[in-house]
Every structure is written in C-alpha cells, then in structure tokens.
Amino acid sequence: MAENNKFKVENLDLFYGDFQALKSITMDIEANKVTAFIGPSGCGKSTFLRTLNRMNDLIDTVRIDGTIQLDHQDIYKKDVDVTDLRRRVGMVFQKPNPFPMSIYDNVVYGPRAQGIKDKKVLDEIVESSLRAAALWDEVKDKLHKSGLALSGGQQQRLCIARTIAMKPEIILMDEPTSALDPIATLKVEQLMEELKKEYTIVIVTHSMQQAARISDVTAFFLMGELIEMGDTNEIFSNPKKQQTEDYITGRFG
C-alpha cells in the first residue's frame, strides 16, 4: 500500500494568525482512489484540502508546520514551482467559477498559461476535456458563447473540464456539488465515477451520503484534528472512534 501513495502528510499544523486550524495531521492519500473528507463545518477539512495544492498561500496570515510529500517530494520546499504543483494537482471549487470568457477559452486557459499556442493542439484539448467532463454534447455547438451563460451544473462540469485540460495527476474538489440542484449533483457524481479510473480524487463534502456513494476512503475531521480514516464501508458501518460514530449517526454536527 505504501508504494501506491500519492500524498504523504506528516504532522501538519496550520495557523491563521494565532488560531490553530489544523492540528498535527498525518495521513496518506492513495493513487487512483476517491478519498472523501467529512466533518462538521469549521472542522478544517477544506483548509486541509487547500494545503495540498498550496492555495492557502494566498492568505497572508497563514503559517504551516510539518511536511506534505507528493511522490516523495516536499511540496513546501523553497524551490518548488507552485504553478507547476497546481498544474499537477488540479482543483474544483465549491461554487462554479468559470471565467467571464467563452467556453473554449475557459477550457484552454490552463494549457495557454503553460505556453501552448498551437490551435490544433488546443482544439483537441477542448474536445477531449469536454468529453471527459461529459459536457461535449451539450456545448459543442456553442463553444464560443460565454461560459457564464451555462446552467449551474454545466458550469461546474465546465470547471472540471478546465481542470482536466491540464492533465493533472490529482483533482481536489471542494464541496463541488453544494451549489447545485439534485439532478446536476447526480451528473457530477456520475462524472466522478468515470474520472477515478484515471485520476486520484480528493473530495471535501458536507454530505455523508455523497461520501458513502462515491468514495473508497473516508477521513473524518473534527476541530482541526483527523479523528479517523479508513475504508469508506468500514467507517460508515463500523467506526472505531466514538466521535465518528456520533457524527455519522447524526448526534451532532
């Protein structure tokens, strides 16, 4: 199992100013599996997700101790190219956030930022990414319409397509369906089933049902600590810790 690890996190502490948001997190994230983070809001699950591609760097007051290794390389080391890290570790956000430009330009945004200019290559990327995001048939005739004109569910799949276009190794998803209606949610979940064949997926979700439906491994966070982590079926049927059981049986949170 150790051979198959993508991320290896050790003793990770994170502070917002004086407030400690993550306390000594240690975990391994396996390749080609869906790992779900659950827990009550404010438990640090989203914060932790954002340390994996260093999105927390954007906040001035954040300070981090401990190590996170991606393929045995410390991603917080000084000479790491953050943009390259983020290309390898893609991210889909809570609210769909397509840029105010055409669907086409949204999808090729990442590749263009990497310096790819060849129109043919970009065209291919657009088609394959939109197909992979199960959006191609719906938008192939209006690629040059604004991405903002799509419905919420389509926008979120566009954001997934945009992430796939960079050929990442891992996709982080921060409550990707919380802003969507049930039908759009279903579509995005089906898409995740497809994607996990090729990518390592880490998803933060507020819905235990969603975690149970789609994930292979589940991690439960509480007050900035990792309480329990293991096979999803195990966690939901036979949790080892009292706090986990309280949470999944709905006694708090």
Place this chain on the structure above:
Amino acid sequence: MQSTNHKRKAIVEWIWKHLFLIMATVSIISVLTIGFFVISNGVKPFIGSSSNETIIYLEKFKATDQVKLDGELITDFKNAIGLEDGVHTLTYITSDGIEEIDITVDSKNEDPSQTVIFSDEPENSSLDETVKYTSVLTIEGKTSVLDRKISVVVPEPAYSIVDFLFGSEWKPTSQKLYGILPMIIGTLGVTAGALVLGVPIGILTGVYIAELAPKRVAQVLRPAVELLAGIPSVVFGFFGLTVIVPMIQQLFGLASGTSMLAAIIILGVMILPTVISMTATSLRAVPNYYREGSLALGATKIQTIFSVTMRAARSGILTGVVLGIGRAVGETMAVILVAGNSPQVPDSILSSVRTLTSSIALEMSYASGRHSEMLYAIGIVLFLFIVVLNVVIMRLNKKAGDH
C-alpha cells in the same frame, strides 16, 4: 528544463511585482510632495524675515553713468547689492552732473518708516516711501521713461499668524499687510449661503430619485444629475455672469450685480449634484425591510421616508453635505467671475466678496516674494479646512458602520 522554466517565471513575476511597487511608491511620493511644497512655501512668512539682508538696486542707469557705493565703483547695474545696517554713501555721476547722498539703514527698527533714511533729495529727484519696507529715489530724466531709480528694500520681519488669520486688511503690495479675515469670512459666508440654498433642494431631489420617481423617470434624472456635475466650473461662472449678475443688478437697482448673492446662487447650484447623488445612493442602500416595517405599521410613504428611511441613510446624506461644503470652499473660477472680489469684509449679501481660493488665482500670476508665500499660506488654510472636513466624513462613516 523544468527548473529553468521555473526560474524564468519567477523572474517575470518579480519584475512585474516590483514595477507595480515602484508605481505605488511614485504615487505616494508625488502625493507627499504636494504637502511638502505647499507647506514649505506657506510657513516661510511666519518663521523668519522675508530675506536675509537689505538690498539696493539700480534701474535705468546707463553704461556711461558712474555710481560709487562707499567709494567702490559699481560696474554691473543688473544685480542687487546687499547693504549692512549703518550709514552708506552713494555717489553717482551722470550726464547731468555729480550727486552724493547718505543712506542710513536700520533694518531692525520697529517702525518701518525709520528703516531707511536718505540724507536729502538731490535736485530733480523725488523720494517715494509709500510702499512699506521699500524706498525709491527717482532721478528725473528728460521723460519719465528715462527716469533712473535707486531702490532700497528692507527685509520684512516675520509676520504674526494672528495678524494673518484675523487681520482685516489685505494690502499685499503697498502696505505689506496680509490679513485674510475678509477672505475667510467671504468663503464661510458664501459656503453657508450655498448650503442654505443647495442642501434642501439637493436632498429633496435625491429623495425623489431614490424613493418616489417611476423607474423610467429616475433613469433620465440620474444621467441629468451626472451631466450637471460634469459642466466645467467656468461655464457655471460664465452663466452666472451673463444671467444671474444682471438679474441681481436690475432687481436691486445696484451699480454692479457681482455680489455675494450671485456667488451663493452659483455655488448652490454647483453643490446640487454632490448632495443629490450621495442622498440617492445612501437611500437606495437602505434595506427594504425598514420601509416594509414602517408601511406595515400604517405609516404613509412620505412618513416612512422621513421618519425611517432617511434616518437610516443619515450618515450618507450628511457625507454628501460635507462633500458639498468641500466643493463650495474649493471652487475658484466660477466665484471669481460673479463675486466682485474686493478684499473687504462684506457688509451685506449684495456687496462684493472675495474668497480664499479667488485670492490665489487672482494674484498668483504677479505675486513675488512674501506676497507669493502668503498665497501659499492661504493654500495651507484651505488644506487644513479640507483635512477637518475629511475627519468629519470619517467620523460619519464610522458612525454608520457602528449601527
């Protein structure tokens, strides 16, 4: 390959970031220099005398003339020469003959008229001491154009700030009196008048646009107000000069219609857009449940506006009024054209009035030395006034944030 790409990206990033930083620094420095230049010029009259030494300079002397000061021949008539306190002998030989006079300089004397004393007025010459701190001996030529002049200028001592702020006489060239009380009163009076006229009309128009006007009407009114704000102040002044001023002249049977009243009317109109748009904006920001709460309790629309909505928008409306004061105080050219500009405390609303800003614009082009520095000092007074207004605005916004 990956690492050189990384380095290149990092360098590009660094260059841009520092370019932005430099531009931010340039902006801040330019902002600070404004304060520095205005203040450093404006405080000079109050901390020391206008120059270090008494000077004498000669005008219209010809190259063939011979002038000796304390026995030394002056060869260059273009430059001023410094004079120490004491008795100096000036000898000049012109085609009309030779003359010798003693000049006694006592620059520290309390009485300005005793600082320079010429021993006598030679034939065909006259001494002029009407301008304080300056004595001019004119030696008549065949025509007045050929008059030779010997001028002695004594440094003016440091001016008292009290005399500056509360002195009622502004005679910068002849008497060297720099009292700006008339202009302070003029500015305050004109501003107060403009507020009396502009604030009620502005607030009520803002209420109409934000609360009562049908959507279509509001859509026409808002750009109209913006247009009013965009009209250059000179055009307002010109309109005042050609319409308001003659109207006042006829209405009150005056010799001239340029008056405080004309300035008040023009400024009252000029502050309208500021008051209107701040009122409308802050009324629109009031959440609807305030209005609904009041209407549900049986209040009429008008009662709701004046007892609930406007109270909630109070600090925004007041900010608009304060900004209007700023605009009225700072306005220059429109006022110059209609106010008459005599530097005296106005005795009625129909008399001529001069504001602080007008003094700067009217006199800066020919002022020099201390006179010019005094205009900078007026700039500081205006500056302080605006700082006070800004503090008031900040307090108002803080209050709005609190509740």
Place this chain on the structure above:
Amino acid sequence: MSRKTKDMLIKSLILLSTGFTVGILVIIIGYITFRGFGALSFDFIFGSADQGGIWPMIVSTMYIVGISLAISVPVGIMAAIYLTEYAKQTRFVGLIRLATQSLSGIPSIIFGLFGLALFVRAFGFNVSILSAGLTLAIMNLPVIIRATEEALKSVPQSYREGSLGLGATKIYTIWKVVLPSALPGILTAVILAVGRIVGESAPVLLTAGVLKDVPMSMFDGGRTLTVHLYLLAQEAISPHDFQIAFATATVLIVIVLIINLVARFVSAKLDKTKA
C-alpha cells in the same frame, strides 16, 4: 393639518426641488447653446485666435489631456494593482488609501500652487503645457487609483482562485482574468478623468498660462478652452466678444455631453458583462 395634506405638501416640495434641479440644468445648457450656436462655424473651431477662432485652445487642451493621461493612467492603474493584489493589507496600506481618498477632496487651486512651485519654478519647466499636464496628472492620480481599486475589488475572488488553481502565475492571472474583468470600471474612471481635465481651469491658469498660440513643444505655454472662456468673460466688452465666449462655452458643453455619453455606454457594458 391632516396627514394627507401634510403628505401632499411635502410631496409638492419634493417635486418642486426636482423641477428646480432639472430646470436649472436645462436653462444653463439651453441658454448657452442657444446664444452660442450661431457663432459655431468651421472658421471658429479651426481658426487661429486672431481670427476669433479657438483651434489653439482645442490643441492646448488636447495636449494637456494627453500628457496627464499618459502619466496618471499607467502609474495609477499599476499602483492600484500593487495596493489590491500584492500589498499585505496592513495599517500602512490603509493609511495610503486614506491619504489618496483625502487628496481627491482638496481644492484644485492647491494643486495649481503645487505645480507652480514644483514644475514651473523648481524644475524650470516654466508655464507650459508640460507643467499643466504633470500637475493635472498628479491631481487625477488619486482618483484613478481609487476607481481602479474599486474595480479590482469587485472582481470575484473565485476568478483569481480558479486561475491560480489551474497553475497560472499571479501576473498571468492579473493580465488574463482580473484586468479584463475590471476594465469597464477602469475605463469609465479614465473617461470621467478626461472630463475633469477638460473642465479644470484654476490650476491650468497657474501652470499653463494664457498664451494664445498653438504650442509647438511641451515647453510652450498654452491656453485651454476653460481659461479662454474665463479670460473672455473677464475682458469681454463688445457683443462680438460675448458671442465668442458663448460659442466657446457651447463647445465645452458639447465635449462634456459626449464624455458623459461615452462613460454611460462603457459602464452599461460593465453591467452587461456582470449579469
């Protein structure tokens, strides 16, 4: 007094005030254009000052607008980018913000004094369109910084996160996503700045002077349209002088109208892209 009559009374006061505001606008614009329109002609606009034309003033005005925009727009936008996108939001940055905000309320004549002391005298540029352009650039700098900051702040944070999350660098994000989204707001501010420069008179009088010729270089003095109108109004004696003054005022009003229309068009586009 019954509630109803009181309401009616206040309502009529409100309508009266609105009527006054609209009325005065219509009267000012109507009266000036009515009296000035007749004198508008090709010769008036393109003629030299000796022929009673205003071409030199139009050129001087355009030069001053050009110089001050060429400086204040790039410097102001870049400074605003630094303040919103790069600087840590410390007290110091807050202080800078407060200073720029206060500066936009300072009477323009003070900027004139400053320009006179620094550019005209200390730098030795004399009264020239360069001095006036630089003075107005500094006067407009705070306004452009502030408007750009507002426009940048209104760009949703999710755009920035999305771009950075796709592996784009910060500067790429700023160029490709943030600035395009903020552009209509920035453009509106720039257009309104043009209006302010065209309409400004007191600082221009002190720094550019009153020379009636077309400036041949940046170091020549020049008379702007507003200063021209001011001097005409001060010195006009004959009806002919007044007619020229009215025509000049008409030209100024037309320019302001055009600028307002363009600004509305641009900000209407802003609303459309936001929807």
